[in-house]
Amino acid sequence: MLYRESGDFKTSYSADQQTFPIRLDRHMVYGILAFAFLVVPFLINDYWEKSVLLPFLVWAMAALGLNILTGFCGQVSLGTGGFMAVGAYACYKLMVAFPWLNMFVVVILAGLITAMVGVLFGLPSLRIKGFYLAVATLASQFFLIWLFNKVPWFYNYSASGMIAAPERTLLGIPVTGAEAPPWMTYLFCLTLVTVFAFIAHNLVRGRIGRSWMAIRDMDIAAEIIGVPPLKAKLSAFAVSSFYIGMSGAMMFALYLGSAEPSDSFGIAKSFLVLFMIIIGGLGSILGSFLGAAFLTLLPVLLKNIMVGGFGWPPDLAAHLELLLIGALIMFFLIVEPHGLAQLWRVTKERLRLWPFPH
Amino acid sequence: MSPELLNVLEVMLNGLLAGVMYSLVALGFVLIYKASGIFNYAQGVMALFAALTLVGFQTGQIPFAHVINTMFGTHVETWGPGVPTFLAIILTIGVMVLFAYLVERVVLKHMVNQAPIILFMTTIGLAYFMEGFGDLMWGADIKTMDVGLPSGASTWFETTTASWAAEGSNYPGMYVDMLDVSAAGIAILLVVVLTLFSQYTKTGRALRAVADDHQAALTVGISLRTIWVIVWSIAGCVALVAGIMWGAKSGVQFSLSLIALKALPVLILGGFTSIPGAIVGGLIIGVGEKLFEYSIGGMLGGATENWFAYGLALFFLMFRPQGLFGERIIERV
Amino acid sequence: MAEPTQDGRKIGGTLLEVKNITLSFGGVKALTDISFDIKEGEIRAIIGPNGAGKSSMLNVISGFYHPQQGEVWFRGQKRASMRPYEVARQGIARTFQNIALFKGMSTLDNLMTGRITHMHKNLFWQAIWKGPAEREEIAHRERVEHIIDFLGIQAIRKTPVGRLPYGLQKRVELGRALAAEAKLLLLDEPMAGMNLEEKEDMCRFILDVNDEFGTTIALIEHDMGVVMDLSDRVVVLDYGKKLADGTPNEVRNDPAVIEAYLGVGH
Numbered sequence: 001m002l003y004r005e006s007g008d009f010k011t012s013y014s015a016d017q018q019t020f021p022i023r024l025d026r027h028m029v030y031g032i033l034a035f036a037f038l039v040v041p042f043l044i045n046d047y048w049e050k051s052v053l054l055p056f057l058v059w060a061m062a063a064l065g066l067n068i069l070t071g072f073c074g075q076v077s078l079g080t081g082g083f084m085a086v087g088a089y090a091c092y093k094l095m096v097a098f099p100w101l102n103m104f105v106v107v108i109l110a111g112l113i114t115a116m117v118g119v120l121f122g123l124p125s126l127r128i129k130g131f132y133l134a135v136a137t138l139a140s141q142f143f144l145i146w147l148f149n150k151v152p153w154f155y156n157y158s159a160s161g162m163i164a165a166p167e168r169t170l171l172g173i174p175v176t177g178a179e180a181p182p183w184m185t186y187l188f189c190l191t192l193v194t195v196f197a198f199i200a201h202n203l204v205r206g207r208i209g210r211s212w213m214a215i216r217d218m219d220i221a222a223e224i225i226g227v228p229p230l231k232a233k234l235s236a237f238a239v240s241s242f243y244i245g246m247s248g249a250m251m252f253a254l255y256l257g258s259a260e261p262s263d264s265f266g267i268a269k270s271f272l273v274l275f276m277i278i279i280g281g282l283g284s285i286l287g288s289f290l291g292a293a294f295l296t297l298l299p300v301l302l303k304n305i306m307v308g309g310f311g312w313p314p315d316l317a318a319h320l321e322l323l324l325i326g327a328l329i330m331f332f333l334i335v336e337p338h339g340l341a342q343l344w345r346v347t348k349e350r351l352r353l354w355p356f357p358h
Numbered sequence: 359m360s361p362e363l364l365n366v367l368e369v370m371l372n373g374l375l376a377g378v379m380y381s382l383v384a385l386g387f388v389l390i391y392k393a394s395g396i397f398n399y400a401q402g403v404m405a406l407f408a409a410l411t412l413v414g415f416q417t418g419q420i421p422f423a424h425v426i427n428t429m430f431g432t433h434v435e436t437w438g439p440g441v442p443t444f445l446a447i448i449l450t451i452g453v454m455v456l457f458a459y460l461v462e463r464v465v466l467k468h469m470v471n472q473a474p475i476i477l478f479m480t481t482i483g484l485a486y487f488m489e490g491f492g493d494l495m496w497g498a499d500i501k502t503m504d505v506g507l508p509s510g511a512s513t514w515f516e517t518t519t520a521s522w523a524a525e526g527s528n529y530p531g532m533y534v535d536m537l538d539v540s541a542a543g544i545a546i547l548l549v550v551v552l553t554l555f556s557q558y559t560k561t562g563r564a565l566r567a568v569a570d571d572h573q574a575a576l577t578v579g580i581s582l583r584t585i586w587v588i589v590w591s592i593a594g595c596v597a598l599v600a601g602i603m604w605g606a607k608s609g610v611q612f613s614l615s616l617i618a619l620k621a622l623p624v625l626i627l628g629g630f631t632s633i634p635g636a637i638v639g640g641l642i643i644g645v646g647e648k649l650f651e652y653s654i655g656g657m658l659g660g661a662t663e664n665w666f667a668y669g670l671a672l673f674f675l676m677f678r679p680q681g682l683f684g685e686r687i688i689e690r691v
Numbered sequence: 692m693a694e695p696t697q698d699g700r701k702i703g704g705t706l707l708e709v710k711n712i713t714l715s716f717g718g719v720k721a722l723t724d725i726s727f728d729i730k731e732g733e734i735r736a737i738i739g740p741n742g743a744g745k746s747s748m749l750n751v752i753s754g755f756y757h758p759q760q761g762e763v764w765f766r767g768q769k770r771a772s773m774r775p776y777e778v779a780r781q782g783i784a785r786t787f788q789n790i791a792l793f794k795g796m797s798t799l800d801n802l803m804t805g806r807i808t809h810m811h812k813n814l815f816w817q818a819i820w821k822g823p824a825e826r827e828e829i830a831h832r833e834r835v836e837h838i839i840d841f842l843g844i845q846a847i848r849k850t851p852v853g854r855l856p857y858g859l860q861k862r863v864e865l866g867r868a869l870a871a872e873a874k875l876l877l878l879d880e881p882m883a884g885m886n887l888e889e890k891e892d893m894c895r896f897i898l899d900v901n902d903e904f905g906t907t908i909a910l911i912e913h914d915m916g917v918v919m920d921l922s923d924r925v926v927v928l929d930y931g932k933k934l935a936d937g938t939p940n941e942v943r944n945d946p947a948v949i950e951a952y953l954g955v956g957h
Binding site for chain 1: 754774779780784787791796807808810814827836
């Protein structure tokens with residue numbers, strides 16, 4: 001009885017297919033957004049920015065991107081880290097080449113460049129399916145990382161081989177570089193993620209989203225009823241890489257401040273994002289956020305408990321973290337292959353009846 | 359023969375020997391994939407875990423010593439001088455069988471009828487779990503593996519090949535690591551044993567039946583779960599062999615688990631279901647990447663081994679999406 | 692020239708014609724030199740024993756298999772070799788022998804996917820949603836709702852199709868094909884595995900579609916009663932060869948057909 005949709009009538013198709021059809025959901029989301037935009041910036045400090053909020057937003061963006069490709073279009077990719085690196089390096093080159101360019105534009109352009117690279121590496125998907133494709137995307141991961149390590153043009157011939165984000169301002173306030181205040185970087189990322197989460201939702205609920213899901217659920221039947229597989233798959237690769245590229249750019253410019261290909265964007269990152277969408281829920285926008293939150297918060301929590309609370313050495317805590325994450329992934333896949341998003345749906349069903357059993 | 363040609367030959371020979379190692383890991387993948395349709399990403403970590411366990415037994419390490427010391431403030435490390443290599447290998451095989459049993463019990467049992475991709479991701483989870491578990495159990499420091507295999511350069515081969523070179527060319531002879539040669543020998547032995555096992559034993563026949571059709575195998579009374587335990591045990595033993603070889607070569611450490619990533623292109627090339635495919639695929643990749651690095655890699659800045667295998671596999675896939683030895687896919691509606 | 696049938700429907704000129712189709716899979720001949728035509732507005736049945744090549748024939752028509760020899764003529768033009776989705780764009784929709792619905796999507800989304808060949812708003816408008824994309828969505832939603840009413844599946848509009856019982860899934864699949872508003876509808880065993888009541892419903896739908904929308908239908912079916920009642924003309928295949936072609940009555944009395952179905956010497 002806590003959660004109700006009865007009495008919430010729709011009188012037009014437009015009302016029926018709105019983003020949050022249930023009134024309670026709608027109010028909850030607006031509430032959360034208002035809190036995130038209006039309250040959090042006043043409470044934020046360096047620790048919350050760097051350990052919790054920025055990583056969450058960056059990973060949420062990446063998870064959105066991978067979920068579009070894997071969750072909605074059914075093409076498993078293990079090249080996420082490589083595409084994030086493309087975004088990061090594109091962002092760096094753009095920041096250096098056009099210092100006057102607005103940071104929002106820089107990040108979006110970096111996303112577009114990544115989208116082009118993504119389409120290129122998505123081409124094999126037209127002939128290769130399933131595992132074979134997953135392994136083929138690993139090729140892009142390894143090749144891209146190798147490329148950014150070996151070609152000095154990408155890191156402007158810096159001696160360390162690292163790239164570092166120069167300071168750029170937005171409305172006179174630094175948004176990148178060491179001087180950027182936490183609330184500024186946070187708001188910047190939050191704005192991007194919010195806007196593009198809504199866009200992702202718009203894409204998946206319309207014609208394009210349905211053509212992705214049709215390819216995912218039954219590719220041959222999809223083609224026979226009129227979905228062009230080439231367009232559907234490549235558009236999924238493009239949109240997905242666009243998001244992942246933006247996430248890479250945000251990671252480099254706003255969160256880390258500097259980056260190096262093998263450590264910042266290695267294969268481990270590809271797996272991390274994949275885990276996020278599995279735990280969060282494949283084929284769910286909400287799931288991307290839940291998964292990102294879960295896997296960003298879990299290590300912070302574990303570290304605080306084990307290192308801060310019990311005084312264990314960090315390496316022990318790191319191993320235990322690996323073990324726990326692995327166990328959790330197996331647990332989730334066994335108990336609920338559709339992830340946290342599905343758990344949330346089930347909870348809602350229950351809440352609708354609560355406190356009555358039927 | 360000219361020294362240049364001999365150099366190329368040497369590169370190819372070393373590529374072949376490296377390829378044997380790749381094949382060895384790929385073999386474990388193929389076994390599990392054939393029997394259960396699971397693409398077992400954890401195969402690499404299984405090799406690491408097996409190697410860690412073997413070294414642990416050999417040196418008499420106390421499992422979880424690090425954890426115990428941290429929690430109780432004690433200083434335990436070893437329980438004795440360790441056991442002889444032979445016994446340690448037997449014990450490790452026991453551990454791998456126990457592991458296979460537990461995997462079936464705790465994980466696989468619940469995963470029947472799930473989509474292949476879900477199963478694949480489960481094994482990634484398993485890989486993470488085992489990596490953490492192995493580190494906690496035996497410690498994360500780099501260990502040396504010594505099971506008494508010959509190692510180092512073969513002087514006999516060096517002098518023989520030196521004599522092939524033209525007079526006065528000062529060719530020093532080819533370098534071949536004895537360890538690689540013995541690895542190749544063991545790999546061949548392993549394949550022969552596995553083939554005999556699957557052709558001439560009752561269990562082997564059941565294995566092939568399961569690989570062909572799960573449902574049909576169930577209806578004639580084959581226990582799928584027993585078969586899975588057996589297959590995972592065999593894959594565990596293959597992992598142990600791979601772990602010993604790689605461990606003896608470059609020490610037992612985390613990077614050992616990354617050989618799984620090396621085996622993936624081999625599988626693409628050879629097909630997921632073909633044992634000969636895994637072997638030929640491994641050899642092609644081994645030779646290919648060494649030759650590429652030798653001839654072109656230098657111009658590109660080196661370290662092309664990181665991605666060449668994947669590029670080659672991808673190239674093949676564009677022409678034969680089912681791999682070199684995979685069965686042809688006929689799509690139906 | 693349109694000639695009215697007994698029940699007053701209009702049968703027009705040739706809509707689709709296959710000429711001398713030969714299809715083989717690595718030596719195995721699935722179809723040998725098959726020719727027949729489908730006239731506008733008629734219900735055409737393709738029958739034959741299992742393995743006769745009926746589904747292969749439909750797959751050739753929908754562009755999924757490419758025959759080694761022969762031509763397909765659609766609406767008076769010879770069809771170039773094309774991908775299945777291009778065939779769909781030309782106005783050929785179909786259902787499948789083993790239900791091929793998109794299991795992760797709701798009934799409504801499945802039907803909307805059927806309209807995909809009619810929707811054109813690009814990525815940019817889709818991303819913005821408000822405006823052209825939403826208007827397009829609503830316009831097509833209205834057409835889909837008509838089909839939902841027609842098939843009587845209002846109650847399962849938002850149910851994921853994976854959860855529906857078999858008979859309803861078949862109905863949703865018919866709905867998805869109808870949503871395409873195709874010139875030619877190919878139905879691959881629309882009544883397989885249904886009980887009597889469901890069969891009767893399905894027959895009613897097929898007749899109504901043909902009657903109300905004037906859609907040309909080609910169907911494969913094993914239930915001879917249904918075939919003889921529904922169809923205007925029947926083509927009989929056996930071992931990839933054409934045995935007979937004609938009205939239900941002609942086919943019923945054709946000695947070759949009787950031999951194939953009942954055996955020799957009766």
